[in-house]
Every structure is written in C-alpha cells, then in structure tokens.
Amino acid sequence: MSHTAHIPSHRKPRRGASKVAIRAGVAGGVLSTIAVAGAAGPANAAEPVTETIEMPTLTSGLAGAVAQSADATQRAALNFELSAQENAAAVKAAQAARKAKAEAERKAEAQRAEAKKKAEAAARAKAEATARASRTAERTTLAxxxxxxxxxxxxxxxxxxxxxxxxxxxxxxxxxxxxxxxxxxxxxxxxxxxxxxxxxxxxxxxxxxxxxxxxxxxxxxxxxxxxxxxxxxxxxxxxxxxxxxxxxxxxxxxxxxxxxxxxxxxxxxxxxxxxxxxxxxxxxx
CATH class of the missing domain: 3.90.1720.10 (endopeptidase domain like (from Nostoc punctiforme))
Structure with a gap:
C-alpha cells in the first residue's frame, strides 16, 4: 500500500463531456462576436456616437421657487400698503368734504339770517315812513x-x-x-x-x-x-x-x-x- 493512499486527493472532479461542449460553444460564439466587432471598428472610428443626458438639478429649482414666492409676497405686501393708503386718503377726503359742507351751510344760514334781519328793518322803516306820510294831512286838523x-x-x-x-x-x-x-x-x-x-x-x-x-x-x-x-x-x-x-x-x-x-x-x-x-x-x- 502506497504511503500516500490515506491522503485525500485535492483535484477537482472531471466535468462531464456535455458541459465541456456547451462551454466551448459559448466561448466560440463570444470570440466570433468580438472578431466581427473588431472588423467593423475601424470603419466606424471616424464617427463616434456620444450622447449627454442632463439630469435636473433639484437644488437650483428649489431656489427659483423660493425666489418667486418671496417676490409674490413682497408684491402682495406692497399692494396691501397701497390699498391702505388709498382707503385712508378716501376717509380723509370724505371728512374734509363733510366739514366744508357744514361750514358752507353755517355761513349760508348766517347770511340768510342777516338778510332777513335787514329786510325786516327795511320793511319796518318803510311802513313807519308810509304811515307818517299818510297822516301828515290829518295833523292840520288836530288842536x-x-x-x-x-x-x-x-x-x-x-x-x-x-x-x-x-x-x-x-x-x-x-x-x-x-x-x-x-x-x-x-x-x-x-x-x-x-x-x-x-x-x-x-x-x-x-x-x-x-x-x-x-x-x-x-x-x-x-x-x-x-x-x-x-x-x-x-x-x-x-x-x-x-x-x-x-x-x-x-x-x-x-x-x-x-x-x-x-x-x-x-x-x-x-x-x-x-x-x-x-x-x-x-x-x-
């Protein structure tokens, strides 16, 4: 008995013939494809095909949206301030108009009262003068x-x-x-x-x-x-x-x-x- 008989063998078992044939066929196919590609390569070397795909940048889009929102907010605030100023001006104008109307009415009333007073005084003076004139002839008959x-x-x-x-x-x-x-x-x-x-x-x-x-x-x-x-x-x-x-x-x-x-x-x-x-x-x- 050999002195190495008790040592297990480390050699891999032989593959079956069918598996070896399949792998040989696959390898041959791959080599054929490479050969064809190599033959066609020099003809297409002058026109390389390149295509760049740009992916959207999320950070830049978000910054633009934020800027637009801030601008819209500022415009809204400005519009609100202008509206408030217009309303305040309208209220002030209405108050001034009412005050001017009241003052005009007061002056008109004072003028009417003064005119009435003068008219009454003139009418009384005229009536007194008329009455005295009408009695002038009668005075000669009085003792x-x-x-x-x-x-x-x-x-x-x-x-x-x-x-x-x-x-x-x-x-x-x-x-x-x-x-x-x-x-x-x-x-x-x-x-x-x-x-x-x-x-x-x-x-x-x-x-x-x-x-x-x-x-x-x-x-x-x-x-x-x-x-x-x-x-x-x-x-x-x-x-x-x-x-x-x-x-x-x-x-x-x-x-x-x-x-x-x-x-x-x-x-x-x-x-x-x-x-x-x-x-x-x-x-x-």
Whole structure:
C-alpha cells in the first residue's frame, strides 16, 4: 500500500463531456462576436456616437421657487400698503368734504339770517315812513295840546285826549321809569339799560310794576283792552299800525303826550300826540 493512499486527493472532479461542449460553444460564439466587432471598428472610428443626458438639478429649482414666492409676497405686501393708503386718503377726503359742507351751510344760514334781519328793518322803516306820510294831512286838523307832561288843554277832538293830572301809583312808577330813559339811544333789538327799541322800552317800564308784557309791538298792541284815543289814561300803551300788526309802541304819560323810543335819529323822546298821532291804544292797568 502506497504511503500516500490515506491522503485525500485535492483535484477537482472531471466535468462531464456535455458541459465541456456547451462551454466551448459559448466561448466560440463570444470570440466570433468580438472578431466581427473588431472588423467593423475601424470603419466606424471616424464617427463616434456620444450622447449627454442632463439630469435636473433639484437644488437650483428649489431656489427659483423660493425666489418667486418671496417676490409674490413682497408684491402682495406692497399692494396691501397701497390699498391702505388709498382707503385712508378716501376717509380723509370724505371728512374734509363733510366739514366744508357744514361750514358752507353755517355761513349760508348766517347770511340768510342777516338778510332777513335787514329786510325786516327795511320793511319796518318803510311802513313807519308810509304811515307818517299818510297822516301828515290829518295833523292840520288836530288842536294843539300842552307840552307839559303834567297838565295841558285840548280841543276835545276824537284823536286828542284831554290833559290829565300827574299820574300816581303803578302808572306813576312806570312813567317815571320811562322819563328816566329820555335821551337814550334807539337800537333795534335793544332792551336797555342805555339803548332801547320801542317795544323794549315799553316792556321794561311795565316790568317795574310787576307786569310782564310781550316783547314785540305786534303782541303789545293786543296785550290789554282796546280803548279810544279820546279816553286815554296815563300808562296806556299807544300803538301805530293795526292791532295785532303794529310796528311801533309807546307809553301815554298824560297831558296829550307820550314817551317812546322813536328811531335811530331821535332816540327816546317825549312828544305830543299831534307830533305823530297813534293808531290806537290798549289799557293794561
């Protein structure tokens, strides 16, 4: 027995003939393909085929999207700011327009009031002038009366009352007040203490004895009982114009005389009835 008989052999087992044939065939096919390619290679060497495929870069696309989003956000913010400014300007313009309208209306109202006041003053002056002119012819028929406030004489005509004695009591108090204002200025709408209009003086005189008269001549001409001009008593209210539509009032003080705030040129005066005959009279006391 050989001394190597117990050592296993390391040689690979032989492959089968079929496997060797198959592998030989495959190898031959591959070598044939390489040969063909090698033969065709020199003919196509002048025109190498190259193609580059560019893959999209994710990082650059993301940066562009972010930039577009930031730009859109900035434009939106700018549009919002412009819209806010436009709204604020519109509100400010509306407020200014309302203020201007209110101021214009106030001025227009003041102008209308002033125009009305002037128109009333002009109408009153015209009515007074017309009334005096219409009575000018009648004055020649009146008998002269005393110029004293205490006594006098008359012809007894219907429009000229007889002289009366010095008034006393309430009538004396209001007449004394009226006499104290002689020489004061006439200012339309004034009620003293140094300037009066006709009805303001009459109202103030009666207030001295606790009698509250209406403010204007129209109302004062109906404030008491209508009396005849031939039956006057001291303290009676004389009026010029119609009862309820009088444009002038004064106070009869007796003796055929009256005290009244006549006009801006005369002021508060004491005159006889024939100087400016009244239209009627009312008695309050």
């Amino acid at each position: 002269p009366t005393s110029t004293s406030s205490d006594s006098g004489s008359s012809s007894g005509t219907a429009t000229t009352p007889k002289a009366t004695t010095k008034a006393s009591g309430s009538a004396g108090a209001l007449i004394a007040f009226a006499q104290a204002q002689l020489g004061d200025a006439y200012v339309m709408g004034s009620t003293g203490p140094n300037a009066w209009d006709c009805s303001g003086l009459v109202q103030a005189a009666y207030r001295q004895i606790g009698v509250d008269l209406p403010r204007v001549s129209q109302d004062q001409s109906t404030a008491g009982t209508q009396v005849s001009l031939s039956n006057l008593q001291p303290g009676d209210i004389l009026y010029w114009g119609g009862a309820g539509s009088a444009y002038h009032t004064a106070i009869y003080i007796g003796g055929g005389e009256f005290i009244g705030a006549q006009n801006p040129s005369s002021g508060v005066v004491q005159k006889s009835l024939d100087w400016d005959p009244p239209s009627g009279a009312v008695r309050v006391l």
